Amino acid sequence: MDQVEIFKALSNKSRLQILNWLKEPETNFPDQAEYGYANGVCVGQIQMKTGLTQSTVSEYLSTLQRAGLVKSNRVGQWTYYQRNEEGFAILNEIIKSEI
Amino acid sequence: MDQVEIFKALSNKSRLQILNWLKEPETNFPDQAEYGYANGVCVGQIQMKTGLTQSTVSEYLSTLQRAGLVKSNRVGQWTYYQRNEEGFAILNEIIKSEI
DNA sequence: TTGGTATATCGGGAAAAGTCGATATATCTT
DNA sequence: AAGATATATCGACTTTTCCCGATATACCAA
Numbered sequence: 001m002d003q004v005e006i007f008k009a010l011s012n013k014s015r016l017q018i019l020n021w022l023k024e025p026e027t028n029f030p031d032q033a034e035y036g037y038a039n040g041v042c043v044g045q046i047q048m049k050t051g052l053t054q055s056t057v058s059e060y061l062s063t064l065q066r067a068g069l070v071k072s073n074r075v076g077q078w079t080y081y082q083r084n085e086e087g088f089a090i091l092n093e094i095i096k097s098e099i
Numbered sequence: 100m101d102q103v104e105i106f107k108a109l110s111n112k113s114r115l116q117i118l119n120w121l122k123e124p125e126t127n128f129p130d131q132a133e134y135g136y137a138n139g140v141c142v143g144q145i146q147m148k149t150g151l152t153q154s155t156v157s158e159y160l161s162t163l164q165r166a167g168l169v170k171s172n173r174v175g176q177w178t179y180y181q182r183n184e185e186g187f188a189i190l191n192e193i194i195k196s197e198i
Numbered sequence: 199t200t201g202g203t204a205t206a207t208c209g210g211g212a213a214a215a216g217t218c219g220a221t222a223t224a225t226c227t228t
Numbered sequence: 229a230a231g232a233t234a235t236a237t238c239g240a241c242t243t244t245t246c247c248c249g250a251t252a253t254a255c256c257a258a
Contacts, residue, residue: 007109010198012246016102019198043205056247058206077204077255088194095190099109099118111216142235155217157236176225176234200258207252215244222237228230 003094006087009067014050015060019069021049022083039073040082102193105186108166113149114159118168120148121182138172139181 009015021028025037029045047057061081064070068087073080108114120127124136128144146156160180163169167186172179 003115004110004112007106007115008245010106011103011110013103014246016106016198044203053248054205055207055249058204059247062206074205074254079205088198091194092191095187095194099115099187107215113216143233152218153235154219154237157234158217161236173224173235178235201256202258203254203256205252205254208250210248211246212248213244213246216242218239218241220238220240222235224233224235226231226233228232 003098006067006069006091006094009063009069012060014052015064018046018050018057018060019064019083021046022070022081025082035078039075040071040080042078042080044078046081102197105166105168105190105193108162108168111159113151114163117145117149117159118163118182120145121169121180124181134177138174139170139179141177141179143177145180 010019022041025032025041028049029037029041031048032041032045035042043054043058043061046061047054050057052060061070061072061079065072065081065084068090069084070081070087071084073082109118121140124131124140127148128136128140130147131140131144134141142153142157142160145160146153149156151159160169160171160178164171164180164183167189168183169180169186170183172181
């Protein structure tokens with residue numbers, strides 16, 4: 001888990017927004033309700049809310065996942081993303097003791 | 100204080116290292132001893148330790164200052180830099196509540 | 199097996215960041 | 229006032245990031 005990679009992932013307004021939205025999926029992605037929130041929120045929902053293209057959002061989610069800040073679950077043709085709180089715990093450790 | 104700007108400032112190995120070194124100036128910048136540590140560490144000392152050019156280090160320190168992570172004191176021909184712990188407090192707040 | 203839908207990957211052009219050497223500015227010393 | 233030293237800024241070049249459209253892949257449904 002590279003520190004620089006984590007901070008690079010956080011160096012983008014849209015990616016920060018996605019992470020924040022994923023804190024309260026029920027509030028921020030109501031259209032996801034019919035599929036449930038257990039596995040997270042699917043890419044299409046996130047894409048719509050950002051207003052960016054599908055490819056960009058897919059790329060951004062990969063970036064966040066490589067940094068350890070989200071995790072994904074593939075279910076059928078959907079990929080659900082949710083926050084990875086372990087990643088944030090690591091981030092807190094880094095800031096407390098390594099910076 | 101822009102969130103993205105803070106994370107961009109942290110998205111660089113050398114800048115992270117500088118911040119970490121400045122946690123213990125006495126240990127990491129012993130040559131600074133004769134001038135004291137009260138105002139921080141001067142650019143030249145930091146430059147030597149990074150191995151980067153003077154202009155790059157000066158630029159990096161400005162970047163960190165714009166992000167609120169260090170503060171500077173000019174004394175004579177020297178500019179001393181030290182950590183700005185308020186900035187780190189803000190960073191912690193951002194991570195806790197805005198991401 | 200043929201479409202249809204959701205996501206991922208690829209290729210690219212524009213903008214930003216990384217890093218340098220050269221030069222400017224500020225200050226100190228003599 | 230002149231030279232020396234410390235730092236900041238400028239101009240340039242290379243690498244990375246941003247973000248897109250097009251295409252590929254995976255899965256589902258008829």
